[in-house]
Amino acid sequence: MTDASDCRRPLDYRERARAALPAHVWDYIEGGAGDELTVAWNSAAFDRVSIVPRTMVDVSACDLSCELFGARYATPLGVAPMAYHQIAHPEGELATARGAGAAGALCVVSIFASARLEDIAAARSGAEASGPLWFQLYWLRRREVMLDLAARAGAAGYRALVVTADTPRLGDRRRDRHNGWAVPAGVRAVNLDAAVMASAHRRRPGASALAGHAEEAFDPSATWHDLEWLVARAPLPVLVKGILDPADAQLAVDHGAAGVIVSNHGGRQVDGAISALRALPPVVDAVAGRVPVLLDGGVRRGRDAFVALALGATAVLIGRPVLWALAAAGADGVAHQLRLYRDELENLLALAGRPRVRELGRDAVAHG
Numbered sequence: 001m002t003d004a005s006d007c008r009r010p011l012d013y014r015e016r017a018r019a020a021l022p023a024h025v026w027d028y029i030e031g032g033a034g035d036e037l038t039v040a041w042n043s044a045a046f047d048r049v050s051i052v053p054r055t056m057v058d059v060s061a062c063d064l065s066c067e068l069f070g071a072r073y074a075t076p077l078g079v080a081p082m083a084y085h086q087i088a089h090p091e092g093e094l095a096t097a098r099g100a101g102a103a104g105a106l107c108v109v110s111i112f113a114s115a116r117l118e119d120i121a122a123a124r125s126g127a128e129a130s131g132p133l134w135f136q137l138y139w140l141r142r143r144e145v146m147l148d149l150a151a152r153a154g155a156a157g158y159r160a161l162v163v164t165a166d167t168p169r170l171g172d173r174r175r176d177r178h179n180g181w182a183v184p185a186g187v188r189a190v191n192l193d194a195a196v197m198a199s200a201h202r203r204r205p206g207a208s209a210l211a212g213h214a215e216e217a218f219d220p221s222a223t224w225h226d227l228e229w230l231v232a233r234a235p236l237p238v239l240v241k242g243i244l245d246p247a248d249a250q251l252a253v254d255h256g257a258a259g260v261i262v263s264n265h266g267g268r269q270v271d272g273a274i275s276a277l278r279a280l281p282p283v284v285d286a287v288a289g290r291v292p293v294l295l296d297g298g299v300r301r302g303r304d305a306f307v308a309l310a311l312g313a314t315a316v317l318i319g320r321p322v323l324w325a326l327a328a329a330g331a332d333g334v335a336h337q338l339r340l341y342r343d344e345l346e347n348l349l350a351l352a353g354r355p356r357v358r359e360l361g362r363d364a365v366a367h368g
């Protein structure tokens, strides 16, 4: 286990996680679709944006809070939904939720969490600062399962639902095919029926068991009418994740989405898809303030979060770097990782003379 204090920037957790994890688990977490072009583009896009500092501004107190669905969130940083945290650490999502809670950060729990959603909520509420939880759904053929999970999440105190729209089937993850990847037997998507999940554990040489499971369980025929159906029955606001086209953002809002998440699934679905950051400004313009717009994909520094917030994101989600920290140092690692992001962001707000996250605008950045 790594001493979290060894890591001075979010990227420092990457090599520690690689050393801690079996190669096939590392490949599942780190890999993307195809030649992994979009994985690389997601983070490279941030490097092409400069910050334009202001001077002679009172920055003696910086305000990182943001507002989502009428509530004040302490930071605009959160954990993206990711399946099976127990592949990274035996305490899985319980540790992630405790770590995110200690950092006061939002945590979005995947439908494929390896801990019961009620237990995650209980673990989070014991954390020192605590932070909000949202629950993510895929479009399952068995719609009644989606509604059951939505009701359970509402009852357990989750504050929003996220429905992922970019996964009619799983992207072509070549590393997983090469490894004959299957979810390890001791790790289970315990919020879902064990018999239904069996195919996710069935190893076949040259194939990804997860891709096989997704083909069985995911509904590739879902359209905007299904979103209306879900919104009408959900006990919580529903955000749509996986939006890259401004026309889709508009359709999502027109069909009842309470928010959209600009995301290409961390480059794991369409290889060569536009980077999340490049897709953000047109989506923000199309939504025109009607609902919040969040972003994930390639956020590897507090600076990257600053750039996304300046380009119109209300909040920013972090994916793989949270699993790196979880693998390296458990709940303490997750809390430390999120604090590294937060502290970098806070420092930049002060140095750039832009002390309030909610007032960041496009004038804070320049292209090139």
Ligand SMILES: Cc1cc2nc3c(=O)[nH]c(=O)nc-3n(C[C@H](O)[C@H](O)[C@H](O)COP(=O)(O)O)c2cc1C
Pocket (backbone or CB within 6 Å): 028, 029, 030, 042, 080, 081, 082, 083, 110, 111, 112, 136, 164, 241, 263, 264, 265, 266, 267, 268, 296, 297, 298, 299, 317, 318, 319, 320, 321
């Ligand atoms: C190991 C792993 C599992 C994931 N599982 C899910 C999931 O269950 N549901 C989902 O909507 N997105 C899932 N994603 C995508 C993330 O929510 C997010 O879009 C992506 O990781 C953000 O990019 P980043 O990792 O570059 O920060 C997963 C990503 C990874 C790396």
Ligand SMILES: CCCCCCC(=O)C(=O)O
Pocket (backbone or CB within 6 Å): 083, 112, 170, 200, 210, 211, 213, 214, 265, 268
């Ligand atoms: C067991 C079905 C698929 C889990 C998919 C998790 C995911 O979204 C990922 O990117 O991996």
